[in-house]
Amino acid sequence: MIVKRIGGKVKPMAGVFAVLKAFADGFATTFRHLFRKPITEQYPEYKRSLPERSRARIILTRHPDGGERCVACYLCSAVCPVSCISMQSAEREDGRRYATWFRINFGRCIYCGLCEEACPTSAIQLTPDFEMCKADILSLVYEKDDLLVDHGGKDREYNFYQYAGVVTNAGDKGAHIREEKPVNIKSNLP
Ligand code: SF4
Ligand code: SF4
Numbered sequence: 001m002i003v004k005r006i007g008g009k010v011k012p013m014a015g016v017f018a019v020l021k022a023f024a025d026g027f028a029t030t031f032r033h034l035f036r037k038p039i040t041e042q043y044p045e046y047k048r049s050l051p052e053r054s055r056a057r058i059i060l061t062r063h064p065d066g067g068e069r070c071v072a073c074y075l076c077s078a079v080c081p082v083s084c085i086s087m088q089s090a091e092r093e094d095g096r097r098y099a100t101w102f103r104i105n106f107g108r109c110i111y112c113g114l115c116e117e118a119c120p121t122s123a124i125q126l127t128p129d130f131e132m133c134k135a136d137i138l139s140l141v142y143e144k145d146d147l148l149v150d151h152g153g154k155d156r157e158y159n160f161y162q163y164a165g166v167v168t169n170a171g172d173k174g175a176h177i178r179e180e181k182p183v184n185i186k187s188n189l190p
Contacts, residue, residue, distance in 0.1 A: 069123035
């Protein structure tokens with residue numbers, strides 16, 4: 001039985017009226033839409049441009065100097081809730097890391113964007129390109145060559161090594177191009 005309590009008193013009819021009003025509001029909304037001009041977009045002939053931050057196909061971007069941004073730190077792989085990223089790390093002669101292979105299984109990816117959030121080098125980025133459905137699920141496994149692009153994506157000027165102050169065979173912290181010497185925090189002590 002539908003009842004409503006108003007001022008401490010039980011009012012059975014008030015509950016019934018509330019339900020009827022909810023039904024009436026719902027039907028009124030439907031009725032109003034009957035006379036509206038429908039908005040139909042003829043996809044794929046017409047493609048609406050999506051916001052830059054839309055989350056779809058993932059790319060691996062490059063530094064402004066053309067080098068690969070990914071340092072194979074495994075953070076994206078660790079944070080991925082469906083474990084669809086895998087890679088193998090290696091070290092270049094100058095001591096900088098890179099991924100010998102890098103694989104994303106888009107058949108499992110839920111496009112949550114956590115990998116992009118976790119990436120310290122801005123290497124892995126999601127793009128608005130959502131047109132990647134395939135009948136063969138195995139073709140949704142993308143290798144490094146499929147993921148690597150020749151630009152920096154959303155942040156084209158960012159260069160991880162120039163800001164992170166990493167020690168490599170090429171130099172100590174602050175010795176790399178456009179890199180400043182690290183601050184000696186103990187020098188601030190009284
Ligand atoms: S978008 Fe989410 S599910 Fe897809 S690879 Fe990145 S972390 Fe994994
Ligand atoms: S894409 Fe980013 S988070 Fe993933 S391994 Fe490479 S540098 Fe690390």
